[in-house]
Amino acid sequence: MPHFKTKTFIQPTFPLQDSCSGDSFIFVDRYYSSLYPKLSIILTKYQSTNQKQTQEFLIEVKEKENQTLIKCNKESKIxxxxxxxxxxxxxxxNQQVISHNLNPQNITSDLKLPFIQTINNFIDFDSFLKTNNLxxxxxxxxxxxxxxxxxxxxxxxxxxILHIGVEIHTPSLEQVARQIGLLNLNNIYILSYDARIFLELLPSNNINRILVHFPIPWDKSPHRRIFSNTFLKEANRVLxxxxxxxxxxxxxxxxxxxxSIANKEEWLIHESCNKDSNIISKYEARWKKMQKNIYDLILTAKINSDFKNSQYDFSFKDINFISDTLNSHGFxxxxxxxxxxxxxxxxxxxxKFNDKILKVSFGDFNYPENRYIIIDNEIRYLKSQPLPTNINQKCHNILCDLLFKER
Structure with a gap:
């Protein structure tokens, strides 16, 4: 994670507006933890030269005995x-920097931005396709x-053909983004996200082909596999x-x-072993050299699925009804x-102006959402609303019950 270390962090005057390598930022203010005296966060706003939308993220400041660590907040990173x-x-x-990992890479932010998407770009998938003439x-x-x-x-x-790639490992995403730019490809979008949630957000009957090549087997922890009954159900729906x-x-x-978990009423099942492939990864080449078998399973969706039509509301009540417990002494x-x-x-x-940022986590135990809620002149989720899933709606309703007093 990007960071630098300094003996003592010399705080600038907020709000601070500045730019670096063509990227413009507003450092809004510094917020101090109610639980950890040496932990604080800086609310930061970013707007690129080729995008109108402002993005928000957090920078953490962690004070230690002999040094201070300033780093990108993992949950809110962009x-x-x-x-x-x-x-x-x-x-x-103007800081006395001890160490850092902020050396620039060989590719600019603007070159990578067209290829890297966020999960919010796909929530309204039909609009995404229409906007990009796809x-x-x-x-x-x-x-x-x-x-x-x-x-x-x-x-x-x-x-x-439009190609969408989902990869949970961010360094792989960055590496592939550079290759997309160098190859000048304009028919591909990539994002870093959990594919199980990604499928749940897509509309029905939109995808022609889903490829899962050499996933981690998780033989000792089968519950962590990408393939599951729920995954197959969602894959069948979106295909x-x-x-x-x-x-x-x-x-x-x-x-x-x-x-074994593929429902024969929903899928036509075809299997093969050691089938030739047009492209071979270095790992597949190594396994073939070891004379390991390579297995292919192709599941074909038999019918079109029913359309998914769900409405979600992640708005908050009026700021005047926020609970009195949201203060540093009573938290x-x-x-x-x-x-x-x-x-x-x-x-x-x-x-210092009594604006607040609440750190929360919620959702399914297997892939929860870690979020921040900003409370100033309004109440909103940092970056974006929760993903529109049934579980997230239930969690949001519980949060509202906890955060607001009755009218």
Whole structure:
């Protein structure tokens, strides 16, 4: 994570407006933790030269005995990583820096931005396609693209198809973004996110092909596998009729598991072993050299699915009805556990003007959301609203019950 260390952090006067390498920032204010005296966060706003929308993120300040660590906040970070790096470069001015990892990369933020998407770009998927003139395109989705060899190959050799890549490992995302820029590809979008949630957000009957190549087998922790009954249900829903879900793996146990949970009423099932591939990753080449078998499972959706039509409301009540417990003296942690999901209020940060930022986490136990709620002249989630899922709606309703007193 981008950071620098200094003996003592010399705080600038807020709000501070400055720019670095073409990126413009406003450092709004510093907020202090109610639970940890040596922890604070700086609310930061960013606007690029080629995007109208302002993005918000947080910078953490952690004081220690002999030094202070200033770093990008993990939960609120924005992509590409050069953006928070530039913000930290500004804050490192006039500081006695001990160490840092803020050296610039060989590619600018503006070059990477067109290819890297955020999950919010896909919440209204139809509008996303329309805005980018992609309504009539076939769509291939690759989950866990890693080094991007297969994703880039498909994009290069199928330029009339829209390619979307989802990868939870951010360094891989940055690496592939550079390759997209160097290859001058304009038919590919990538994002870093959990593919299980990503599928839940997509509308029905939109995807032609889903590729999952060499996922982590998790043989000792099968509950962590991407393939599950829920995953197959969502994949079947988002695929068009005769669309395919394709698994390629070196793990026979994973292959047999995936095949066993595929519902024959929903899928046509085709399997093969050691089938030739147009592109071979370095890991596949290594496994073939070891004479390991490579298994392919292709599931074809039999029918079109019913359309998903859900309405969600993540708005907050009037600021005047915020609970009196949200102050530094009366603040206490709170955790509520329900069947399959939870809500946790973890910390309260307060500025010198008594504006507040609340740290919360909630959602499914397997992939929770870590969020911040800004409370100043209005109440809003930092960066964006929670993802529109049934569990997140339940969690938001619980948060409202906790944060607001009755009228």
């Amino acid at each position: 992509a590409p990583i050069e953006i928070p790096k530039n913000a930290l470069r500004i804050l490192s001015k 309504q009539n395109k076939q769509i291939w989705l690759e989950i866990g693209f890693g080094s991007g060899r297969n994703l880039l190959y498909n994009a290069q050799h199928n330029k009339d 068009k009729q005769n669309g395919t879900l394709e698994l390629r793996t070196d793990s026979e146990e994973y292959f047999l598991y995936a095949k 206490k942690r709170c955790k509520i556990i329900k069947d399959g999901y939870f809500v946790s209020i973890e910390d309260l940060f307060i500025s």
